[in-house]
Amino acid sequence: MRTYSVHHMMLTSLLILWAIVASTASTSHPGTRKYSFYSLKEHHVSPKDWIRGERAPRQHQLSLHIGLAQENFKELEKKLEEISTPGHPRFRLHLTAQAVRALVQPSNKTIDAVKEWLEGYEVPVELLEFSPSRDWIITPKLPISLVEKLLHTSYHVYRKQNVTIVRTEDWSLPLHLHGLIDIVQPTTSFSQMRPLSILSQSRQVQSSTQPSLNDAAEDIADGVDILHKIDLSNPPVDMTPKTACNTSAVTPICLRTLYGTLNYTAQAAEKNSMALTNYWGEFNNRSDIKRYLHLYRPEAAEAANDFTIYDIGGAVNQQTPATASQLERGQGREGNLDAQVMLGVGSPTRLVTYSVGGEPPPYQPDVSLPDNTNEPFLTWLQYILAQTELPTVVSTSYADTEYTVPPSYAKWVCNSFAQLGARGVTVVFGSGDWGVGDPKQCHSPAGNPRFVARFPESCPYGTSVGATRNINPEIVAYNDRNGFVSGGGFSEYFARPAYQDHAVNSYISRLEGLHDGLYNSHGRAYPDVAAMGYRIVTVWNGTTKVVDGTSASAPIFAAVVALVNDALIAEGKPPLGFLNPWLYSGGFRAFTDVTLGSTRGCNTSGFPAMSGWDAASGFGTPWFPMFRSLASQNRFRQTYPWYID
Template sequence: MMHHRIFAPIVLATLCFASCAHSTPYSIKERHPVPDGWSLLRRAPRQGEIKLQIGLKQGQFHELERHLNEDPSHTRYGQYLTADEVSDLIRPSEDTLLLVQEWIEQSGIGAEKIVFSPASDWITMDLSVSDAEMLLHTEYSEFWHAESKTLAVRAPEWSLPGHLHSHIESVQPTSSFFHAAGLAAKIEFPRSLYVDRDEGAGNPDIKDLNQLAESLSGELSQSIDLDNLPSDLNARQACNTSAVTPLCIRALYGTLTYEAQASDQNAMAIVNYAGEFNNRSDIDLFLKAFRPDAARAGVAFNFQEDNIAGAVNQQSPATASQLAEKMGREGNLDAQALLGLAFPTALISYSVGGEAPAFDPDKYTPTNTNEPFLTWLHHVLAQKELPQVISTSYGDIEQTVPYSYAKRVCEGFAQLGARGVTVIFGAGDSGVGKDGYCRSNNGSENYEFLTSFPASCPYGTSVGATRNIEPEEVAHNERNGFVSGGGFSRYFPRPAYQDVHGVVESYLSRLGADTYTSLYNRQGRAYPDVAAQGYRRVIVWNGEKFLVDGTSASAPTFAAVVALVNDALIAERKPVLGFLNPWLYQKGFEAFTDVTKGSNKGCGTDGYFAAAGWDPASGFGTPWFPRLKELALERKFRSQRPWYWLFK
């Protein structure tokens, strides 16, 4: 009897496989509104092709998350997982795998089309639009995004057999219109540069545009030789807040005199989306002007490229249309910010392809079924060796992204963190929301603050932008509408690490329960976590110097500081920082200079004000590298992992 009781459910389940799929009615699994900016064109041609990605329920993600969120008080802290260990934790159950395969095959799709990810938590299939519609009981249409000239095939509503709802979490491309836009706003130099005379800090000897132009050719003043920097150079001597260079950042954040010790074992990375690229000639010009030691080492021409899904990291001159769309500006900013600060740390540039071609209404064009973060995550998570820090300067409004998609992407970032990678995001460039767009898309059209994704993901570190020095303040620029982003997620609850010292609740108490009532989710993941300079940063693009604003500058700047801390840790044979936030909120915040001036206005309000301690305008403030390195080196670690560590 005992044997029958044990095995009867398995026998019943096995018998069910032959009949349950067709006996369970379909019902809607997900419905998501088409975001503003996308227009319906027509029904998608049924003969078109789609790369369908099916996200299966992961087996023990809660265990991976528990490991990820442990702080230095735990004996397992710093003992990062291997790729195989992560795969073992998140591999779906056998029931999930069998039921989903049965459904696909009984729908008339051959088993040979099914391709599993290394952890078997994703299935990828190349299907016709017709087959995808049959499988998901949906209808695909072509949608056009005029601003980015993107054509996409999507299905805002799709269904599954009822018994699969708990086994399948996401299917894409369907309802996700994620638009990976760069987080940088541009001011041209010198033609349209407007120099504020009241910005205070930095080089009082520079009086006019001609002198400022001369300073951008290599030195900030005649007394500063970039090859022979004074040992006592401070930020006021090194910085001009009308044109912020690597020298300023290095002095301001304390990395100027640090000499890398483990660059052969350390790497940092950026990710290019939306057709962006990192032009090596522009990067070389930038380094010659602002980091000549890196230029002499030839790093602009030997950093590693990893091109994904047909991407091309373009090195030929930009075309007229690319120049008009400012293509390459974002990619150059990211690479120049990292190399300008963290040289000689190795740089890896990931470029993600699959972007849509220009739309031709008279001819059917192969469509973009690329989901940029998923495409990149599937590629990078399959690799055994990863860079220690990865910076991403792209995002979208959280509510425009279906929750199922955002959740699975965010869990992909968690896998990177569990493997010892620090994942960094820009916090957004529209404050608490761009005026005129602050409406819910859940059908109510309620007025509310907007949140940026993936900055709202609790498994990454979000970076806001600052401007000026001594003191720094929350960055904004009235001339181009840039305001550093921040706020509270409506998708992800506040993670436990943000409650360690009660910093978020403390801020909310000062804000007041009646302030912005109903405009934000008081219990949501709060961001940004930290901040860095993101105003009037000098870059070289298309052979000329420009100034840019945005958290696109702040994210790689902070990533460069993390890379240098990792260098010091590796040199001492200690684990790298990995997922930063649990330690940051417990102890690491002590190494940051508080920002207490300014706010991230938007949605017709003043937004959240900066305040003493953590705040949703500047996080904990900006890093001071010497103290950050000191605190990181003081962390205590258990020397070996016992065999039972995974189950503690």
């Protein structure tokens, strides 16, 4: 009798509570009678440096980007694994755009259910836009009051320094839509994807209107200047890193010699292309790029006039000198660096640049908020996935702290990179510039001490590139004068992919418990490889400077990949595509192991470099002749010389 009484009371209480929730939902939001039973879809606390202010102005409008559940992503994932694994019958038989879209296209039932929901709130469904694969629905601009009803939430104004955006920390959906909608933006994402480069503490000098190679090299180099002794248009075939490199000011002749591309002649430049992305107001200035190439890769100087620029989502193709405000913020430096080193190493491969959106203007309280609603990665991915022709490699030098990015956003972006990989694109990221973390960020969202993973380098469908410095031996890059340390670590969001198991398990066992509890030992580990990222020469606003950062390492490595693709295409073979399964199953033999240094940070020694793969330098730096040779093979014997049983 007593048991029955308790159960009866519990059931009665639940029914009363359910009735209250249903009643509240149906009465507080007119037009929701059909969708009374909402529940929370996502809650993500805003990063601490974003200050929440007042409720969003009623006159503010948002265009919602609704990501639908992709019908057969698991099948796409399976095909990507097959395409990327040496020895498999489908190895490098990349999918067409149409085949990828067919795999990720939602069912008609999903699309109809979402349209019905929107129509119930009087959203004009005839104005909805769809991505080519129909996995994105983009609404027309909607009043903030209607958006809040759709998502059962409240939007607020958030401020960070002079940037102001409208966001919320949680949103809900009708229960029957939870499995049909994966993501809605803008909602909980505050990602800024800042550039990774750091200006070195070296002398900065104005280049002359018609720069002299001797003068420029002598001005930027603190050590022995060797560049004026080399005919850069026709360098000797027996050049060595010792004679080509000045590690106080690293230029293309050093990089091409160090990685073995110097004597390679491109054979399929008209069929191949490499690309970079610009975010947050960055741009690629042709005059600066031409000056750089004139100085350090003179036979490629005309490429500064020829590369293709795509402006997406309100980006501006700025070809005038930087303004005082832009100079103060360092704007344009990252865009120039990326384009200059890619052309400096990868020319004559054609370069394509994608500039996405612009930096939001300072908030003006007497006008409507800036029209800057969508996250930059989503803007670029929606654009690039709609294209039929794609570059064979894309470099990205922008990142954010992983835990500040909502899981739904990170997953969707990462899955979109998988689509690019399936279509034959190698996606490359820098591994970060704060070691295992800036001490101010070294905690979990709950506040516990924790190393800091970075996104998107933590995505398992891209290739992450750490930074090195010096030659013979190469070591993990750092610069004590500006706080730069090459990044590496383990994702908190993404599980470790199977292709990493041998290498990462071996490394963790050799750590012998070092830093246990400060990282997710089962997460996707990065970086995968490394390239020079210390005191890289760049020209910005007519000024020659040197910078540090994995934002240099990523485009340098991408340029080497572009030349490997050139060789493959010339042989009538497909490009590399998603690189990692090939890399971890034997391709690592084309890389020079880096065994010195560590990713210190978070007031610790960080992850040490070791023989074989490590979380500081990956497999090390590329050696093009072996890279090219192994890439042309369909299979190779899997050997793990560092593996410990």
